[in-house]
Amino acid sequence: MLSEKEIIMMQKATVYDLLQIIKSNPDKSYTADELEKILAAYIKGLER
Numbered sequence: 486m487l488s489e490k491e492i493i494m495m496q497k498a499t500v501y502d503l504l505q506i507i508k509s510n511p512d513k514s515y516t517a518d519e520l521e522k523i524l525a526a527y528i529k530g531l532e533r
Contacts, residue, residue, distance in 0.1 A: 503527060 487495075506523060507515065515523070 499527075 503524070506527070507520075
């Protein structure tokens with residue numbers, strides 16, 4: 486079982502990964518729907 490500290494580190498790493506995905510195309514403006522799709526794809530990728 487993960488400790489609370491390990492869980493927090495994993496959450497921060499996830500947010501960092503998502504920021505890098507969004508920042509990879511700085512000229513792009515994302516709609517709420519597009520952000521939802523990015524988040525869903527990231528989560529599905531982690532489940533594999």
